Amino acid sequence: MSVDDINARGLVLLGCGKMGSAMLEGWLAKGVRPDAVSVIDPYPSRRLEELTTQGLRLNPDSVGDPAVCVLAVKPQMMEDALPQIGDMAAGGTMFLSIAAGTPISFFERMLGTKAVIVRAMPNTPAAVGRGITALVGNANADATVLDLADELLRAIGQTVRLEDETQMDAVTAVSGSGPAYVFHLIETLAAAGEAEGLPPEMAMALAKATVGGAGELAEQATESPDELRINVTSKGGTTAAALQVLMNEADGFPPLLRRAVKAAADRSRELGA
Ligand SMILES: NC(=O)C1=CN([C@@H]2O[C@H](COP(=O)(O)OP(=O)(O)OC[C@H]3O[C@@H](n4cnc5c(N)ncnc54)[C@H](OP(=O)(O)O)[C@@H]3O)[C@@H](O)[C@H]2O)C=CC1
Numbered sequence: 001m002s003v004d005d006i007n008a009r010g011l012v013l014l015g016c017g018k019m020g021s022a023m024l025e026g027w028l029a030k031g032v033r034p035d036a037v038s039v040i041d042p043y044p045s046r047r048l049e050e051l052t053t054q055g056l057r058l059n060p061d062s063v064g065d066p067a068v069c070v071l072a073v074k075p076q077m078m079e080d081a082l083p084q085i086g087d088m089a090a091g092g093t094m095f096l097s098i099a100a101g102t103p104i105s106f107f108e109r110m111l112g113t114k115a116v117i118v119r120a121m122p123n124t125p126a127a128v129g130r131g132i133t134a135l136v137g138n139a140n141a142d143a144t145v146l147d148l149a150d151e152l153l154r155a156i157g158q159t160v161r162l163e164d165e166t167q168m169d170a171v172t173a174v175s176g177s178g179p180a181y182v183f184h185l186i187e188t189l190a191a192a193g194e195a196e197g198l199p200p201e202m203a204m205a206l207a208k209a210t211v212g213g214a215g216e217l218a219e220q221a222t223e224s225p226d227e228l229r230i231n232v233t234s235k236g237g238t239t240a241a242a243l244q245v246l247m248n249e250a251d252g253f254p255p256l257l258r259r260a261v262k263a264a265a266d267r268s269r270e271l272g273a
Pocket residue numbers: 014015016017018019020040041042043072073074075077080081084098099100121122123124176177
């Protein structure tokens with residue numbers, strides 16, 4: 001699905017809160033025209049209202065037969081929200097659900113077995129083109145459809161294809177929710193810097209740049225993250241002292257993150273039950 005296809009046939013967002021807006025910003029930055037976008041959302045943000053001056057349509061009476069309809073309301077709201085897209089499923093629209101937990105079978109029940117459905121799990125760095133989205137399609141989403149979905153999602157970052165929908169719970173727990181863990185790492189690293197005597201603004205600047213820079217290095221370097229970690233760690237030095245705390249198998253990062261990721265994956269499974 002190229003930006004040209006979207007601009008020709010249109011894109012509808014059912015729900016445009018934090019994640020829908022992050023994706024929309026990424027697509028607009030890649031050349032999707034605001035006048036190709038319709039948003040259905042009862043309380044649109046000020047940003048969406050501003051975009052109406054560039055042609056974005058808010059809660060229009062009819063959305064026609066768009067190329068893509070992104071389903072971006074909370075899982076708990078999905079059943080109530082879906083009737084608003086009318087009989088779009090009768091046309092050639094690709095439905096792209098980003099709802100955590102909600103299985104493809106739910107959408108097939110709601111939209112009919114002929115609907116072309118792609119279930120995806122993006123994350124909020126999509127707003128700056130640095131997201132990662134995992135995707136899997138239903139039986140109607142053939143290789144061409146999945147390639148098109150992949151192309152659309154690559155406009156907001158990287159993509160991975162899942163072999164099996166059941167992998168989506170773990171994906172959600174790692175990369176869907178993951179940015180929140182990293183933001184919390186930034187918050188707590190800055191707070192720890194403050195506790196060691198740094199002014200708050202400086203501590204926050206150091207924490208943000210360290211997490212951002214380390215993430216970029218981990219993606220660009222040929223070395224693996226464990227090699228990059230070893231490169232920072234001088235024998236008998238400061239990093240080794242910190243890693244003795246963080247890498248502790250009893251109460252360091254490994255058991256803590258294992259528990260956190262399991263809690264998220266379990267919640268994703270619960271949402272789908
Ligand atoms: N946030 C994230 O990082 C990620 C979220 N997701 C998924 O994205 C989806 C949206 O999450 P998120 O953006 O965080 O949630 P938000 O609550 O920020 O966004 C949902 C939007 O849908 C609106 N809405 C509520 N009811 C309806 C309705 N009946 N019709 C149309 N719109 C409606 C909400 O309006 P109002 O606020 O007024 O209720 C809100 O603007 C969820 O399914 C979530 O699982 C997936 C990956 C990452």
